[in-house]
Amino acid sequence: MFFPISNSQISPIYLAIVGFLIGILGGFFGVGGSFIAGPALRAMGVDWNFAVGTDLAHIVGKSVVAAKRHRALGNVDLKLGLIMALGTIGGAECGAQFIQMLKRAGNVNLVVSIVSIVIYISISAFMLWEGLRTLQTQSKRTEAGRKALKKDESAFQHIAHAIHRLRLPPMISLPVSGVKAISLWVILAVAFIGGLFSGFLGGGAGYIRMPSMVYVLGIPTHLAVGTDLFEIIISASYGTFSHAIKGNVDILIALVMNTGAAVGAQIGAISTQYFAGPKIRLAFVPLPLIGAAIVIYTLMTGHKF
């Protein structure tokens, strides 16, 4: 089927299947799946600027549904989400401007491909490390009881505590997240970096923002997930708008992908009841590598699949 906006020929069944797989990833692992969506679109000959913009549009739809569920569970810190949205929008705009700059220079496909390969491999390495580490912690916990778990928590919390001690006015409190005082600039900086990745590589950049919220800002994990999704609605909507006026969004592709994502997300969410645990996170490791492999193939051959 021909998609005139991005001038590309893609089977809608292929797009629905890609959306379905990304939906399962979102429901199962809690990730946006841009490391699959971008390369999957690129593999069909869609230019990177369209892959990035269209993926952002696709993320908006998914986040609305997921954030609605988290809001009902009380997992959203609205104050933090709104502040972060400001930083993310600034970063996303910078990312989108970088894309425009590369588009004008005529090397958007090369540069974004190389950056995405580095990021995807880093995600896999982090997931491998995190999965193995959790397995080690679990085995220690069976031997030494709760002591090991407490030791594990404090090993990371010192970073957040040091950030909380940083007195860089204005200081704000986040009662919902249990943070008594934190510099506004730290929150904006964390959000800005996430937004930069989001605007440049597409997707929600949860792989950067989520660990930053937990380890740098000291937000409890369940609140970080819900708040991240809430602020993604605002920032990804802005990113979609910004990319759309620059001619980088094929909304028809995003709409078709979302049809698969809706059912995939349900399957992914329910599957977690049957297949939980760090071993599953280890199974996630090859997925960004597949994305990287697709980009490397497209980069080296210059052909689509």
Added chain:
Amino acid sequence: MNKETAKTLRAFLIELAIYAVLVVGYFFLVLHFLGGWLYQLEIHHRYAYAGVAILLIIGQAVVLENVTTLLLRIIRGRSE
């Protein structure tokens, strides 16, 4: 595979089949009727296109979530 897992799997397969039929119909509806209009809007009115794009993706996500939830509820309700 225990009884509960088998029941869930069967419900999903039925949901998938019904959903596939709905989605194929939707493809023709959206891509046929909206495709040309959105293309023209993207060329001539970029700001309007950007706004419509966001409304469409949010609207579709909410509708599809309700459809899948409803389908799952009906199918699971019947299989119990």
